[in-house]
Amino acid sequence: DIQMTQSPSTLSASVGDRATITCRASQSISNWLAWYQQKPGKAPKLLIYKASSLESGVPSRFSGSGFGTEFTLTISSLQPDDFATYYCQQYNTYPLTFGGGTKVETK
Amino acid sequence: EVQLVESGGGLVQPGGSLRLSCAASGFTFTDHYMDWVRQAPGKGLEWVGRTRNKAKSYTTEYAASVKGRFTILRDESKNSLRLQMDSLKTEDTAVYYCVVVTVFPGAFDGWGQGTMVTVSS
Numbered sequence: 001d002i003q004m005t006q007s008p009s010t011l012s013a014s015v016g017d018r019a020t021i022t023c024r025a026s027q028s029i030s031n032w033l034a035w036y037q038q039k040p041g042k043a044p045k046l047l048i049y050k051a052s053s054l055e056s057g058v059p060s061r062f063s064g065s066g067f068g069t070e071f072t073l074t075i076s077s078l079q080p081d082d083f084a085t086y087y088c089q090q091y092n093t094y095p096l097t098f099g100g101g102t103k104v105e106t107k
Numbered sequence: 108e109v110q111l112v113e114s115g116g117g118l119v120q121p122g123g124s125l126r127l128s129c130a131a132s133g134f135t136f137t138d139h140y141m142d143w144v145r146q147a148p149g150k151g152l153e154w155v156g157r158t159r160n161k162a163k164s165y166t167t168e169y170a171a172s173v174k175g176r177f178t179i180l181r182d183e184s185k186n187s188l189r190l191q192m193d194s195l196k197t198e199d200t201a202v203y204y205c206v207v208v209t210v211f212p213g214a215f216d217g218w219g220q221g222t223m224v225t226v227s228s
Contacts, residue, residue: 001171034214036152043204043218044152055216087152091214094168096142096154 002026002090006099012107019075021102023088028068032092035064035073038101039084047086048073078104109133109217111205116222123195123226129188129205129219136186137161140208142215143179143190145201155203158188160211173199195226 003026013019023033031051036044046055048064051071061076075082083106088099115127131141143155156169158179167179178191188205203224207217 032212036215038152043221044215045218046214046216049214049216089152089154089214091212094157095170096157098152098154101151 001095002029002093002097004088004090004097004099006086006088006102008102009100010103010105012105013078014107015078015080017078017107019078019082019104021073021086021088021104023066023071023073023099025069025071025090029090029092031067032090033064033066033071034089034091035062036087036089037082037084038087044087075104109207109209111207111217111219113203113205113219113222116203116224118225118227119195120228121195121197121226124191124193125195125224126192127190127203127205127222127224129190131186131188131205131207134207134209134217136181137183140211141179141181141188142206142208143177143188144204144206144215144218145199146204146221147198147201150201153201155190192224195224197226200224200226 005024007022033051035048038044052064063074065072085101085103110132112130119125142157159166176194180189202221204221205219206215
């Protein structure tokens with residue numbers, strides 16, 4: 001199975017800060033990587049697919065990059081609505097696997 | 108607009124069975140891959156399994172943790188996705204989400220609201 005490792009597990013930041021979350025795959029997944037945002041009690045929401053493609057309707061302050069085994073989600077300027085938990089997911093190989101999550105909290 | 112509405116969650120004893128349903132609308136049900144994803148209380152997301160589209164004969168894939176116990180089925184007449192869960196264990200306790208991939212190969216771009224399954228004596 002491909003292991004997805006996210007870091008950090010918690011990120012403390014303020015409104016206006018730049019936030020960067022890293023996801024590492026245990027083997028190459030090309031660019032078959034997605035990022036999701038989840039708020040408490042809600043279903044996850046797709047933000048980024050194919051490592052760097054922005055899902056329709058998602059604000060442009062969200063961006064993704066990477067290829068192979070190293071990937072990054074960047075929020076250029078944190079807004080109050082962005083405090084949530086973020087997950088990466090590979091869809092290159094079965095079983096499909098998620099990272100452990102990164103909680104972005106208010107500093 | 109894609110809509111997925113899960114139902115069928117509840118409390119079941121270890122070793123018991125439960126069937127979840129997901130009513131789908133807003134897309135051509137037979138054309139798309141659909142999955143189940145679960146989330147144990149306070150934990151991260153775990154992929155449960157997938158059914159491919161009709162062109163791929165609705166073939167399935169499962170996570171090792173549920174293979175042989177869970178079965179994913181489609182009911183075309185009702186545009187409904189089902190998850191038959193047998194031999195349930197306490198570790199199957201989770202919110203179960205129905206998910207659709209509208210552009211393949213692609214990410215999970217449509218999610219239901221989830222239904223809670225509790226396995227406890």
